Amino acid sequence: MKNILILNGGKCFAHSKGELNNSLTAFAENFFVQSNCNVRNTTIDKGYDVDEEISKWLWADLVIFQMPAWWMGPPWTVKKYMDEVFTKGHGKLYKATVGLEVIFQSSMDLEAYFTVKNTCFLSRGMPQ
Template identity: 50%
Template sequence: MKILLINGAQEFAHSQGKFNKTLHNVAKDTLIQLGHTVQETVVDEGYDENTEVEKILWANVIIYQWPGWWMGTPWKLKRYMDEVFTAGYGQLYANDGRSSKNPTQNYGKGGLLHEHRYMISCTWNAPAAAFEEVGNFFDGRGVDGTLLTFHKANQFLGMKPLPTFMVNDVIKNPKVDIAVCAYKDHLNDVFGSANA
């Protein structure tokens, strides 16, 4: 399988992006060991929009790695998506899916990447309970409900989601070794050996 790894972490204020870089590299090493072909982009190092469109077209799967900042992605990853997805007009998506005959229906159905998948791997200082428990901060919506707009941006291109991986409590109660092992297991479960 051809997999594009996008590291959306960035250096900003007190964040150095080290843990997300670690997880990005775990994914790279694990997937290569499983026999998959990998390309990568580190958003904080800059990118060429047209090259990124080609990488997305090349990939069967995109794995996004990023920290949850203010209930979403770091701003450079959002800018990456705005710039690269827009540059991909006619290649990543044809239109917004609607027709003038019925302009209220089929919004978001104009994507061209129907055979592609995407996966989120994200880190949060929030504990898992903040996502899972009704009455807690995210009111039981779970991580995927919290990230609805991120999912919809990728689904607008026609891609379908793979199971999200989330690491919690990364500042107040970090458990890096446990997270790394859990991520390797997740990658094995989702992708398995390329030769299987």
């Protein structure tokens, strides 16, 4: 993986300035840059262009959501981002087929990610 997209879903409100999410996003970005990866990021709370975000998703080999979990869910701004980007990205980011089946169009080899040892699920791959 060489192209990493980091989505900072921290939300500024009242006494919280989203500093922890900003710090963790900066740490991740620095780590990947030092690992010779290309990194792009979006701070969702500062606004974004939906078409540009779709381009970033198509460019990315890996997407990282850095955000707080409020009552076990993401901030509303992250949900809004996902709704806007995934809705407008239909046909580019994914295509719906019969029923609930969704095929993501990506440069990632998802089958290998979930089945090859040392890639996912505690380095064991998916059960056969």
